[in-house]
Amino acid sequence: xxxxxxxxxxxxxxxxxxxFFSAQKQIRKFRRSNRQLVGxxxxxxAELVFAAGASPIFPLRIGKKGFEAEKLLRGTRxxxxxxxxxxxxxxxxxxxxxxxxxxxxxxxxxEYNKNLCEYExxxxxxxxxxxxxxxxxIAYGSALTYQDVVKLFLAWGTRCIxxxxxxxxxxxxxxxxxxxxxxxxxxxxxxxxxxxxQQLIKRLENLTGNTVTDDLIREYTVIANDIKAKYRxxxxxxxxxxxxxxxxxxxMQLLALLNxxxxxxxxxxxxxxxxxxxxxxxxxxxxxxxxxxxxxLLLVPVFSGSExxxxxxxxxxxxCLIQADxxxxxxxxxxxxxxxMIQNYGEYLLNSHACWSSTKTIVESWIHTxxxxxxxxxxxxxxxxxxxxxxxxxxxxxxxxxxxxPSIDIDFNRIGENVAQLKNKVAxxxxxxxxx
Amino acid sequence: MLEDQRISEVITYxxxxxxxxxxxxxxxAHGLIPEEIIHAAGGFPFRLSLAGDKNSALKGGEYLTSxxxxxxxxxxxxFEFQPELYKEIDAIVAGNYCNGEISAIEMISHYxxxxxxxxxxxSTKNESALKFMIAxxxxxxxxxxxxxxxxxxxxxxxxxxxLYNAERELIxxxxxxxxxxxxxxxxxxxxxxxxxxxxxxxxxSIENLRTSLSELQEKSSAMGVKKVIFAxxxxxxxxxxxxxxxxxxxxxxxxxxxxxxxxxxxxxxENSIKGLAEFYINAENSGRMILSDNYFADLVxxxxxxxxxxIIFYIIKYCSIFPSVxxxxxxxxxxxxxxxxxxxxxxxxxxxxxxxxxQLQAFKEMFx
Numbered sequence: 001x002x003x004x005x006x007x008x009x010x011x012x013x014x015x016x017x018x019x020f021f022s023a024q025k026q027i028r029k030f031r032r033s034n035r036q037l038v039g040x041x042x043x044x045x046a047e048l049v050f051a052a053g054a055s056p057i058f059p060l061r062i063g064k065k066g067f068e069a070e071k072l073l074r075g076t077r078x079x080x081x082x083x084x085x086x087x088x089x090x091x092x093x094x095x096x097x098x099x100x101x102x103x104x105x106x107x108x109x110x111e112y113n114k115n116l117c118e119y120e121x122x123x124x125x126x127x128x129x130x131x132x133x134x135x136x137x138i139a140y141g142s143a144l145t146y147q148d149v150v151k152l153f154l155a156w157g158t159r160c161i162x163x164x165x166x167x168x169x170x171x172x173x174x175x176x177x178x179x180x181x182x183x184x185x186x187x188x189x190x191x192x193x194x195x196x197x198q199q200l201i202k203r204l205e206n207l208t209g210n211t212v213t214d215d216l217i218r219e220y221t222v223i224a225n226d227i228k229a230k231y232r233x234x235x236x237x238x239x240x241x242x243x244x245x246x247x248x249x250x251x252m253q254l255l256a257l258l259n260x261x262x263x264x265x266x267x268x269x270x271x272x273x274x275x276x277x278x279x280x281x282x283x284x285x286x287x288x289x290x291x292x293x294x295x296x297l298l299l300v301p302v303f304s305g306s307e308x309x310x311x312x313x314x315x316x317x318x319x320c321l322i323q324a325d326x327x328x329x330x331x332x333x334x335x336x337x338x339x340x341m342i343q344n345y346g347e348y349l350l351n352s353h354a355c356w357s358s359t360k361t362i363v364e365s366w367i368h369t370x371x372x373x374x375x376x377x378x379x380x381x382x383x384x385x386x387x388x389x390x391x392x393x394x395x396x397x398x399x400x401x402x403x404x405x406p407s408i409d410i411d412f413n414r415i416g417e418n419v420a421q422l423k424n425k426v427a428x429x430x431x432x433x434x435x436x
Numbered sequence: 437m438l439e440d441q442r443i444s445e446v447i448t449y450x451x452x453x454x455x456x457x458x459x460x461x462x463x464x465a466h467g468l469i470p471e472e473i474i475h476a477a478g479g480f481p482f483r484l485s486l487a488g489d490k491n492s493a494l495k496g497g498e499y500l501t502s503x504x505x506x507x508x509x510x511x512x513x514x515f516e517f518q519p520e521l522y523k524e525i526d527a528i529v530a531g532n533y534c535n536g537e538i539s540a541i542e543m544i545s546h547y548x549x550x551x552x553x554x555x556x557x558x559s560t561k562n563e564s565a566l567k568f569m570i571a572x573x574x575x576x577x578x579x580x581x582x583x584x585x586x587x588x589x590x591x592x593x594x595x596x597x598x599l600y601n602a603e604r605e606l607i608x609x610x611x612x613x614x615x616x617x618x619x620x621x622x623x624x625x626x627x628x629x630x631x632x633x634x635x636x637x638x639x640x641s642i643e644n645l646r647t648s649l650s651e652l653q654e655k656s657s658a659m660g661v662k663k664v665i666f667a668x669x670x671x672x673x674x675x676x677x678x679x680x681x682x683x684x685x686x687x688x689x690x691x692x693x694x695x696x697x698x699x700x701x702x703x704x705x706e707n708s709i710k711g712l713a714e715f716y717i718n719a720e721n722s723g724r725m726i727l728s729d730n731y732f733a734d735l736v737x738x739x740x741x742x743x744x745x746x747i748i749f750y751i752i753k754y755c756s757i758f759p760s761v762x763x764x765x766x767x768x769x770x771x772x773x774x775x776x777x778x779x780x781x782x783x784x785x786x787x788x789x790x791x792x793x794x795q796l797q798a799f800k801e802m803f804x
Contacts, residue, residue, distance in 0.1 A: 129759055157559035157726075161534050162756040164559050168726040172765065178726065180559045183532055188571030189556070195564035359542050384503055387535035387756050391500040395546070 012278035039150035051216040052204035059142035133385040134305030193346035217341040243288035248320035295433040384413035467694035476596040483634035488675030493785030508536030569713040606645040618657025623688025661687035746776035753783035
């Protein structure tokens with residue numbers, strides 16, 4: 001499927017991509033200003049880290065030796081700044097436009113994938129268990145790779161006991177701030193959550209020497225709420241499924257980017273907010289692209305890991321892959337900003353946890369999201385080694401068949417494993433959807 | 437498959453229990469569900485401890501995935517293989533001990549139409565977690581009252597706590613006499629004492645323990661065996677791992693898993709819900725709560741105090757409690773202290789006995 005260079009020259013889109021690859025530079029900057037880095041692998045708690053005067057960092061975003069894509073993107077941004085979007089495109093000439101755009105986006109994906117591969121093999125080198133789920137392997141591999149940089153790690157007790165145990169293991173190398181999110185929304189669960197968050201805030205205050213006030217939490221929560229709302233706006237373009245503001249490839253890349261960036265807000269929350277706002281505005285005013293013949297496929301679950309080349313595969317087959325886990329688990333819902341902010345944040349954590357705390361609820365969340373986003377089909381990502389979400393497979397098959405939405409399941413264990421088989425399976429599915 | 441005779445005896449017993457108008461509550465067998473409260477509610481807590489065979493693991497794989505621990509898969513598989521027994525279960529208790537329990541109980545409830553009552557454990561054991569645990573047990577008690585239709589009085593709860601403590605005291609006496617007399621009972625025999633509790637409840641278990649204690653005085657210690665400690669995942673009824681170990685010339689003198697007498701070495705100190713919360717949240721050998729190094733320290737101390745010659749650490753494949761814990765900490769702490777240990781991993785549906793026997797043979801040769 002063709003790629004339009006002009007889409008990648010949208011300044012805000014370019015800036016977000018560039019910032020994504022700038023983690024090494026950010027780390028140097030934070031070090032110079034004595035700002036502490038707090039590791040995180042789930043999109044939870046970053047607001048509190050900012051409020052404490054520290055910066056959250058998603059270790060998977062850090063390239064060990066910097067990224068080639070960063071140089072390419074910087075060059076492109078410079079050209080765009082000097083010559084303007086139209087002139088840059090025309091200077092490249094029509095024959096050069098597409099390879100250049102594809103080059104940028106392919107480099108983004110391939111370098112990010114390279115990162116994942118490196119962390120996967122680092123986890124092996126650190127003697128982490130080889131047959132556990134991909135998410136915990138790369139989380140462990142990436143966290144330990146940057147144990148000298150990260151001073152504290154945010155750790156959450158969720159329904160996945162495996163994740164809790166992972167944090168316990170990370171704690172051997174990096175101090176963790178473990179915050180339990182009880183699998184309940186009862187009054188005593190709220191009280192417990194409140195006290196757990198107080199403990200977390202104390203840990204963050206001890207780390208930075210700053211005091212975390214309710215007003216500071218509110219300030220960063222307001223920004224986070226705005227970012228989440230914009231993220232929802234990007235997803236909700238799917239509600240008018242025949243017309244979309246970006247080509248499928250660019251749209252998929254944007255979703256992949258947001259899916260990662262929401263975890264640490266690119267360690268630069270206000271910059272993220274500013275550029276995402278500009279991008280959303282741009283998307284709203286753009287000429288719409290016809291999607292009538294492009295099947296849109298929702299991938300579930302995503303956040304425990306998936307084959308990183310899958311978006312590219314789906315694109316090559318004429319489809320568009322949608323990743324919307326955080327929408328399904330209510331993680332893009334706003335946190336209340338009136339009253340006690342710790343209480344508000346606690347309620348947000350309990351409510352989003354409730355969306356995936358039982359197998360039936362999680363399946364209902366996926367189906368609701370698929371219907372809300374008006375996708376044409378759902379791909380169930382059976383993550384080998386996942387003992388929390390993957391066991392929902394049977395129930396998912398039964399419940400989705402009742403809706404009439406077509407679905408398939410694919411297996412994922414390690415990057416690059418069985419890709420040919422995966423392509424065949426997805427190709428047949430897309431073919432089927434196109435016929436329908 | 438499990439012996440038909442044993443199953444048919446249990447079915448007869450459960451039917452007798454039901455004739456007394458007792459409600460049968462199925463609970464996962466890990467030992468963290470507070471049975472005292474169920475007992476106080478006039479219920480019969482039946483531990484879902486039949487597992488260990490290939491067929492039910494494969495059958496369970498139709499409900500869960502092959503990456504769910506094979507104990508959880510077996511547990512759900514048994515509901516198909518033993519319908520005569522499992523249809524007697526009136527409700528199941530849904531805890532969150534591990535990923536396997538969360539998934540299996542939900543699927544059992546959904547596919548076998550059994551109502552469930554939930555109880556949530558925290559992941560840590562700080563003061564806030566204890567407060568939450570107390571409230572959660574109160575909530576559990578209320579849910580049971582609603583389900584059974586009768587109030588649980590303070591006296592009933594107190595009586596139940598005393599009863600379970602009495603059983604634990606008897607278990608502790610068996611452990612003490614075992615140590616004093618050079619471990620005359622094998623690991624399998626000790627485990628059978630607990631199986632009595634799993635299938636027949638606390639009162640039958642107390643009776644059985646009393647008999648065993650008096651017989652124990654006349655038994656002599658085992659000779660020419662390698663004394664080992666068994667830790668990690670429990671051994672459900674039908675899993676032959678202890679047979680394989682002891683047939684190779686090892687003697688399990690301490691079993692720290694939920695299927696071992698040594699798991700039950702503490703008592704509920706305060707006769708109240710708070711006492712129960714403190715007891716269950718601090719169950720060190722459960723491995724459930726994170727950030728506790730006591731598990732490893734206790735294991736090494738048990739090894740030293742018992743003059744064992746090695747440690748066998750058992751893992752049910754895809755167990756979410758033990759693998760990640762042991763990989764980093766346990767191996768290091770045992771290796772540092774030069775304690776001989778063997779890690780055995782098993783998937784009931786896949787791992788053949790021959791493979792385990794080879795591992796055990798190699799471990800034995802380390803001593804020779």
